[in-house]
Amino acid sequence: MILSKSGYISGLQCPKRLWLQKNGTSKNISNKAAELLELGHEVGDAALQYFGQVEKIEQASLFAMVGKTKKLLTQREKAVAEAAFIYNECYCQADVVTIEPDGSLNIFEVKSTTQKKPEHVDDMAFQYYVISHSGYKINMFYHMRLNSDFVGKTGQLNVIDLFEFENVTNELVSMQPFVENKINELQKVMTASCPNCKISECCKSPHECEFILHCKNEQSIPEYSVLDIVGMGWKKKVQLINNGIITMKDYYDEYNKNNVSCNYLMQAAFEANNIPMFIDKNKVKKFLPSLQYPLYYLDFESFQQDVPLFDEVKPYQQVPFQYSLHYQLSPRGPVYHLEYLADCNNKFEDPRVALVEQLCSDIPDNATIMAYNASFEKSCISNMAKAFPKYSDKLICMTKHFVDLMIPFKNKDVYMRAMKGSYSIKYVLPALFPNDSKLDYHNLDMVQNGQMAMDAFKKMNSLTEEERQYLRHRLLKYCELDTYAMVKIVKWLYDHI
Incomplete structure (x- = not known):
């Protein structure tokens, strides 16, 4: 062999x-x-x-x-x-x-x-x-x-x-x-019987093994276990499994009286005790005044180039090709929407050229910019400021007016069992709105996450015109949901304090 x-x-x-x-x-x-x-x-x-x-x-x-x-x-x-x-x-x-x-x-x-x-x-x-x-x-x-x-x-x-x-x-x-x-x-x-290897540190190093689910099933580890504790290192998780601490209830029962990370224990406690929701209203009340109006909800879609082909782009730097903007002029006021999606004909055409001009036109100087995990959007804007000196002053000014909607969830000021320890918007949104089909990414056609958006944009120029227009529509709908989700989350926060 x-x-x-x-x-x-x-x-x-x-x-x-x-x-x-x-x-x-x-x-x-x-x-x-x-x-x-x-x-x-x-x-x-x-x-x-x-x-x-x-x-x-x-x-x-x-x-x-x-x-x-x-x-x-x-x-x-x-x-x-x-x-x-x-x-x-x-x-x-x-x-x-x-x-x-x-x-x-x-x-x-x-x-x-x-x-x-x-x-x-x-x-x-x-x-x-x-x-x-x-x-x-x-x-x-x-x-x-x-x-x-x-x-x-x-x-x-x-x-x-x-x-x-x-x-x-x-x-x-x-x-x-x-x-x-x-x-x-x-x-x-290769020619002997299958080795008897258990879940261990090597499952994730140097890469995640493609058979990890196979081995979890062999050891009767449930689908949701201590291996899914968010933020805990894999080495620690393996130690728990080896010590017979497998379920979230096992972890909670073992450690709830000890001085362990509050974040870890919160995830386990909510699961073990079937606690639906926690909200620290005082902390949320302190967060909401940072939302100065007009408020613009911004989300980029981007791709990476291992071989950089555009001005001021380094290997694996994110290159935005699309954005969605929902905005409100006053709290609880009407919601408006703007969007942009590059129409590149080939991989050598920089999608940022028209995007940055449109972005600077769409966002006024006095706007507060809301993003979910704002560090990503700020990084994209900062990189475009280097590449396009004509717009650098406007773009640099934008980076000073960001508010990160992820903060209340990352800090566990708002936590729900359905979030499973994660503060990703893909977990937060269905946790807050479990029965709203319009906010379910799984109901989107063809493009349901950032990787799918990246793949879709990369293949646009190889499609027929009819296929291109259909895929463009799917991309726009996906990115629109990202910013509309933020609008709904902010309203939810106001409604629950």
């Missing part, structure tokens, strides 16, 4: 994860973990531009790719991308390989991050083992990653400045005895 690089990394995290990937099940797989497995290609494509002429190994049978790699490396004419190597039923592909005059290889492992992570070192060490035992001499091995100081410029991509390199050859050489022993161990794991 072939052990790939990804399989090796899975086995390092948990041998049961490797076994299930090779022999097991597609049931009970975490959606969050599955999303993490979807890797973009933009960084890889930019890396190939860096090396100029590159011959890419196309996907085929394993041994066909290994044979093609050997032929190209023998010719020594071009750099080779996705070079394939196999040794002792261990298989890997190297992102980019260049060939020295003496036939030795320089290996470049391209990562879509701005820093070297421990798991990167592990997978490069595995590659070093396979390649060096496949009859090739390795000259240098480089960790090639995004330069965190790189700043984009619209219409241009300087791939020379986009990347930084770290020579990790000596580090990888020192790890080879460990790698060889671990490979032998994991090759036995």
